[in-house]
Amino acid sequence: MHINSPDFIARSKSALADDNLQKALKNLKAGFPGKRRKAMDRMPEFDAMRDQAADIKNKVIENLDFYLETFEAKINDNGGHVHWAQTPDEACQAILGICKSVNAKTVTKGKSMVTEEINLNEFLEQHCITPIETDLGEYILQLRGDHPSHIIAPAIHLNLPQVSDIFEEKHHLPRKEDPAELMQEARDIMRNHFVAADVGITGANFFVAETGSTMIVTNEGNGDLTQTLPKVHIVVTSIEKCVPTLEDLSLYMRLLSRSATGQESAVYNTLSSGPRQEGDQDGPEQFHVVLVDNGRSDMVGDEHQDMLRCIRCSACMNHCPVYSQVGGHAYGWVYPGPMGSVLTPKMVGIDQAGHLPNASTFCGKCEAVCPVRIPLPKLMRTWRERQFDQGQGSTASRYGIQIWSALAKRPKLYHAMTRIVMPLMARWSGSKNRISSLPLGRGWTLWRDLPAPEGKTFMQQWSKKNQEKQP
Amino acid sequence: MSLSPYLNPSRNTIAQPRVALFVTCLADAMRPSIAFATVKLLQSAGCHVEVPSAQTCCGQPAFNSGDRNNTRKIAQQTIAALKGYDYIVGPSGSCIGMLHQYPELFAKGTQDHVGAEQLAQQAYEVTSFLVDVMDYQLPSSDLKAQITYHDSCAGLRELGIHSQPRKLLSQMPKVVLKEMEDSDTCCGFGGTFCIKYPDISNRMVENKAANAKASKAQLLVGGDLGCLMNMAGKLKRQGSDLQTRHIVELLADMLSHPALGEANNTPLKSATIDLAYEA
Numbered sequence: 001m002h003i004n005s006p007d008f009i010a011r012s013k014s015a016l017a018d019d020n021l022q023k024a025l026k027n028l029k030a031g032f033p034g035k036r037r038k039a040m041d042r043m044p045e046f047d048a049m050r051d052q053a054a055d056i057k058n059k060v061i062e063n064l065d066f067y068l069e070t071f072e073a074k075i076n077d078n079g080g081h082v083h084w085a086q087t088p089d090e091a092c093q094a095i096l097g098i099c100k101s102v103n104a105k106t107v108t109k110g111k112s113m114v115t116e117e118i119n120l121n122e123f124l125e126q127h128c129i130t131p132i133e134t135d136l137g138e139y140i141l142q143l144r145g146d147h148p149s150h151i152i153a154p155a156i157h158l159n160l161p162q163v164s165d166i167f168e169e170k171h172h173l174p175r176k177e178d179p180a181e182l183m184q185e186a187r188d189i190m191r192n193h194f195v196a197a198d199v200g201i202t203g204a205n206f207f208v209a210e211t212g213s214t215m216i217v218t219n220e221g222n223g224d225l226t227q228t229l230p231k232v233h234i235v236v237t238s239i240e241k242c243v244p245t246l247e248d249l250s251l252y253m254r255l256l257s258r259s260a261t262g263q264e265s266a267v268y269n270t271l272s273s274g275p276r277q278e279g280d281q282d283g284p285e286q287f288h289v290v291l292v293d294n295g296r297s298d299m300v301g302d303e304h305q306d307m308l309r310c311i312r313c314s315a316c317m318n319h320c321p322v323y324s325q326v327g328g329h330a331y332g333w334v335y336p337g338p339m340g341s342v343l344t345p346k347m348v349g350i351d352q353a354g355h356l357p358n359a360s361t362f363c364g365k366c367e368a369v370c371p372v373r374i375p376l377p378k379l380m381r382t383w384r385e386r387q388f389d390q391g392q393g394s395t396a397s398r399y400g401i402q403i404w405s406a407l408a409k410r411p412k413l414y415h416a417m418t419r420i421v422m423p424l425m426a427r428w429s430g431s432k433n434r435i436s437s438l439p440l441g442r443g444w445t446l447w448r449d450l451p452a453p454e455g456k457t458f459m460q461q462w463s464k465k466n467q468e469k470q471p
Numbered sequence: 472m473s474l475s476p477y478l479n480p481s482r483n484t485i486a487q488p489r490v491a492l493f494v495t496c497l498a499d500a501m502r503p504s505i506a507f508a509t510v511k512l513l514q515s516a517g518c519h520v521e522v523p524s525a526q527t528c529c530g531q532p533a534f535n536s537g538d539r540n541n542t543r544k545i546a547q548q549t550i551a552a553l554k555g556y557d558y559i560v561g562p563s564g565s566c567i568g569m570l571h572q573y574p575e576l577f578a579k580g581t582q583d584h585v586g587a588e589q590l591a592q593q594a595y596e597v598t599s600f601l602v603d604v605m606d607y608q609l610p611s612s613d614l615k616a617q618i619t620y621h622d623s624c625a626g627l628r629e630l631g632i633h634s635q636p637r638k639l640l641s642q643m644p645k646v647v648l649k650e651m652e653d654s655d656t657c658c659g660f661g662g663t664f665c666i667k668y669p670d671i672s673n674r675m676v677e678n679k680a681a682n683a684k685a686s687k688a689q690l691l692v693g694g695d696l697g698c699l700m701n702m703a704g705k706l707k708r709q710g711s712d713l714q715t716r717h718i719v720e721l722l723a724d725m726l727s728h729p730a731l732g733e734a735n736n737t738p739l740k741s742a743t744i745d746l747a748y749e750a
Contacts, residue, residue, distance in 0.1 A: 013670050321657045325674045359668050361661025361675075362535060364628035381535060388537030397663060401533055405541035408496070408527040409548060415524070418500050434707055434732040443666035447673035448704035451501070451715075451732035458494050458503035462522050 001119050001147060003348045004332030008355035012326040020159050025324050028156050032318040035262025036369070043258065053255055054373045056248050057309035060240075061300055067209040067242045068291065074212025078274030080287035088118035091292045095120065095201070095234055098288055099129050102232055104198035110216060110223035111135035112203030113151050113312065114238050114292055116334045117347070120201075131201070132193045134222035136186055143170045149328030151335065152260055152314045157327050190222070200226040200284070204237035205312070206252055207289070210245040213273040214289060217256060217266040224270050233272065233284035238292045240308040252311060255371040259313035295346050303382045307342050309372040316366035316376060322359055331356060338366035338376040345383050354392055357383035418457045426455040483558075483604045490518040491553050493561035493570070493594070496528035497696040498717075502731070505696060508723035509562045509597050515723075516607040518558075525552035529569040535662055539576070543583075546573045550586040558604065559594040562719050563695050564626020570594040571629065596626055597719060598694060602635040608642060612724060615645040616739055619688035620718075621679070621702065622655045623695035636694060636718050646721070651686035653678070660701040676705040684713055689739040690730070691715045703731035714739060 004011065015021055040046050060067050072082040083098075085091035099107060107124065109115065109131050121131045121142070133142040137155035141148060143166045148154030155163075163182055168175040171189065176182050202223050204214040214235045216223040227233045243249050257263040276283035299305055317323040317337025328336035333353070335343045341356035357380035366376040387393050407414045429435045429452030438445045490513050498505040513520045530545030550573065553559045561567050571594060573587035601607040618640070626632040633655075640646055659665060659675025679702055683691045691706070691713055693699050703715035714730035714737075729736045 009668070009670075012668070016670055016674055321659070321675055322668075322671055325671055359664070359671065361624065361657045361659065361664045361672075363624035363657035363661070365624075365655075365657070368628050381537065384535065384537030385539055386537070388539075393537075394667075397536065397667065401536045401538055401663075402541070404528075405530075405533045405538060405545065408530065408533075408545050409541070411525045411527050411548070411552075414527045422500050431734055433729060433734045434704070436708070441666065443669040443672075444704070446669050447708070448676065448701065449707045449732055451700050451703050451707070453501045454503055454728060456503065458499045458506040459522070459524065461503055462506075463524065 001116060001334055003352050005344060005348065005353040005356060006332070008330060008332060008359060011332060012330040012359070015326040015330045020162070021157050021327050024157050024159060025327055028150070028153070028318065029324045032261060032314070036259060036315060036318070037262075039258040039262040039264060042264075043254075046258075049251060049255060050371050050373055053251055053311075053371060054309055056243065056251070057240075057372055060242050060244060061305060061308045064239065064242070064297070064300060067244060068239060070209040071207060071212055071242060074209065075274065075287075075289060078212050078287070079277070080212070080274045080289060083288060083290045084293075085118075085290055086293045088292070088294055091118045091236065091290050091294075092120055092123040094290050095236065096124070096127055096129075098232060098234055098286070099124070099127075099199050102198055102286075104129055104232070106130045106132060106193065106197050107199040107201050108132050108134050108193055108197040108226045108230065109138070110200070110202035110218065110226040111138050111154070112201070112236055113148070113334060114203055114236050115201065116148060117238075117294060118236070118292060120236070132197070134190055134193065134226050135218070136183065136220060136222070139186060139190070140166060143167070147329070148334075149336065150314060150317065151312055151339075157329065194225045194229050197226075197230045199232040199234060200228075200230040201234045201236060202227050204235050204241055204289075205256065206241050206243050206249055207235075207237060208244075208246055208249055208271075209242055211273055213246075213271045215249065215269065215271050217253070217269050219261075219263075219267045221268050224268055227270070227272055227284065228282055231284055232286040232288070233275075235272065235287075235289045236292065237289065238294070239296050240310075256311055256313050259311075259315040259369070259371040299346060304342060304346060304379055306374050307339070307346075307379055309374055310339055310343075311372060312339075313371055315369040315371065316374075319365040319369050321361070321363060321365070338380070339374075342374075342376060342379040342383070350383060350386055350390075351392065354387060357381070358387075358393075415457070415459050419460050422453045422457050423455045426453045429453075479603070481603050482606065485557050487517055487519050488557035490520050490558045490560050491556040492520055492522045493526060493529075493553065493559050493566065494522065495561050495563045495566045495696070497700075498562055501700065502696055502717070502728075504725060504728045505562050505717045505719055508717070508719040508725040509560070511723040511725065512597065512601060512607075512719060513560060515610065516601055516605040518560075518605070521556070523552045529566040531566065531569040532662060534569065534572070543576050546576050546587065547583060549573075550583070550590050553590055553594075554586065556593065558600065559590065560597050560600045561594070562597045562717060563697075564596045564623050564630050564632055565695050565697060567594050567596045568625035568629035596630055596632055596694065598635040598639055598722075599630060599632050601722075602638050607639075609639060609722060612643040613645065614643055614721060614724060614726070616690050616721075617647045617649055617688045618690040618692045618721070619649050619651045619683055619686040620654060621651075621658060621683070621691060621693040621698060623693055623698045624657050626694055627655055632694070636692075639722055640692075640718070643721070649686045649688045651682040651688070653682050658698045658701050660698045662697070665701060672701075673705075676701050680705045680709060680711065680713075684711060689714065690721075692718050692721060694718050699731055707732040
């Protein structure tokens with residue numbers, strides 16, 4: 001996927017002006033957070049569970065080699081294959097190799113953000129293999145040539161008429177406007193794809209080292225048809241999605257759906273533990289797991305390691321006041337919102353994604369709702385530190401901060417300056433007692449007034465009262 | 472319900488504790504009446520208040536801009552300036568929250584880290600100090616107002632301040648709190664965020680202003696001047712008659728200065744009769 005993150009400001013402006021998008025974002029805000037709240041209220045042990053979930057993931061990350069090798073050995077025992085992919089290209093090549101070995105013409109796909117990350121659809125098309133998205137949201141996006149704007153509700157930025165439009169145009173069937181009818185139309189078309197596909201590709205929400213199993217969590221059941229009907233099932237996932245045991249998995253299952261949609265459980269929670277065994281009624285003949293690294297192993301031991309705990313629940317973006325104004329496409333790459341603002345610079349470079357960790361008020365809601373206690377504002381700040389150290393960012397703001405700091409480090413000079421400046425500013429504001437245009441603060445006064453200072457500073461008035469007694 | 476000092480380890484047991492006022496740079500420069508109101512409240516709660524002169528800013532602008540070196544230097548200076556008191560109290564959850572983050576600026580085991588830990592343990596936002604540490608009861612108050620309260624992000628989520636301002640306000644018999652929708656959602660200030668991303672910030676403060684107005688309150692109250700200036704600035708640009716004040720101004724009954732961005736000390740707009748509420 002093309003990286004549009006450098007255009008964050010322009011993209012966010014057009015998002016703010018897009019009425020359809022704004023309506024969709026209001027619906028999102030009205031939906032997920034409230035449902036999550038209700039689910040959490042019914043689970044008083046939530047805080048203890050998130051501590052445990054963070055601890056387990058930390059243990060996995062600190063011993064990642066051990067758990068991944070255990071997983072691989074188990075997969076081999078089960079008759080499957082693991083493919084290690086350090087880069088997106090290696091992942092795509094591995095998938096292509098498997099597809100070619102069975103002469104695949106079409107592949108069905110369950111929802112997977114990692115396949116967005118490695119740009120798999122475009123790659124397969126270039127090699128004359130047709131990928132068909134089977135998650136309804138992803139399917140709509142594929143018809144439109146669009147990309148997800150949310151990691152679990154990919155087409156959240158679209159409204160019903162836009163879906164009617166694209167179905168009418170691409171399916172060549174009479175226009176439908178009822179959601180149930182549209183769904184049925186998609187379902188009818190999808191059935192044929194499920195049966196005809198040579199290969200099924202899914203992601204994995206988690207994979208279990210102990211048993212060599214991968215797991216998908218869906219609400220539509222499309223993932224199950226994708227992975228059980230074709231002869232070959234390829235799981236494309238990333239190395240940090242590992243959990244040690246099935247017992248541990250049950251903890252994350254309790255956290256994931258509640259954090260995401262407020263459901264106590266998603267509709268389908270499906271484990272895959274290898275190809276069809278003798279005596280099995282169904283299942284794929286081949287089972288492959290492509291483990292994508294793409295920069296993640298570099299995060300082990302660096303200041304962004306905590307980000308590897310992420311279970312992609314989307315609670316951070318659902319609660320983010322910035323995401324809920326601009327939507328996911330403004331962020332310009334695969335992962336939006338707070339988690340994307342930490343991850344995207346890692347994957348595409350801070351020079352490309354520099355806006356993302358800056359476009360946050362550090363309000364802390366993301367961290368407050370994170371089921372694995374990722375300190376997202378702190379991690380965004382580390383990106384700002386790296387930018388500052390590398391001399392990136394606007395010159396004006398860099399100088400501004402350094403001038404401010406130089407003053408703040410010299411209390412006497414600082415207080416002497418404010419003593420002069422504040423009364424001048426108060427006088428300049430006139431009788432209105434507010435300032436509606438500031439030459440050096442246009443970002444402020446473009447949209448709001450600046451309440452004027454009272455005049456004399458507190459320190460000046462206090463020292464005049466001579467009440468200070470040094471300890 | 473107040474806990475005994477035995478059950479609540481933060482409860483003060485010192486007679487007339489010596490408190491250093493952390494003024495905060497914004498209150499010092501823009502609205503000294505907030506600092507005076509804080510002093511009045513602390514004295515009324517039985518504290519001996521001093522104002523160390525070597526304080527400036529908590530360093531948060533540098534911290535959030537990624538300038539760690541300057542943040543450390545400002546932190547060292549602030550730690551030194553605020554040393555030797557029983558408590559440090561300031562009228563801002565954001566700035567006090569920053570003092571609480573000082574320990575992570577320094578390597579464990581260093582003198583700086585010890586000083587930062589000490590400061591973090593002693594530093595309180597004013598409403599939390601009055602309620603959690605001093606178990607303060609407001610003197611009787613005649614102030615009559617329908618207010619709505621904005622929970623500023625850092626106070627709420629870094630320091631857990633939510634019930635304390637409400638508890639104090641509830642001791643003013645004629646003050647009616649009309650909670651607005653999304654009172655815990657960011658107002659869009661975010662320090663340099665509002666300058667760097669003015670359009671997004673604007674939409675956020677527009678939403679906040681709309682929620683505040685929809686509460687039918689006469690007065691928008693909060694505990695952080697940055698957020699209050701943002702919200703008041705928006706409301707005044709919109710021509711709204713909803714006034715904005717820092718909570719300590721109400722608690723200390725120091726309302727002689729005009730509300731933020733108001734030309735005069737105009738009376739509150741007449742109370743809107745909210746039938747549902749009255750019923």
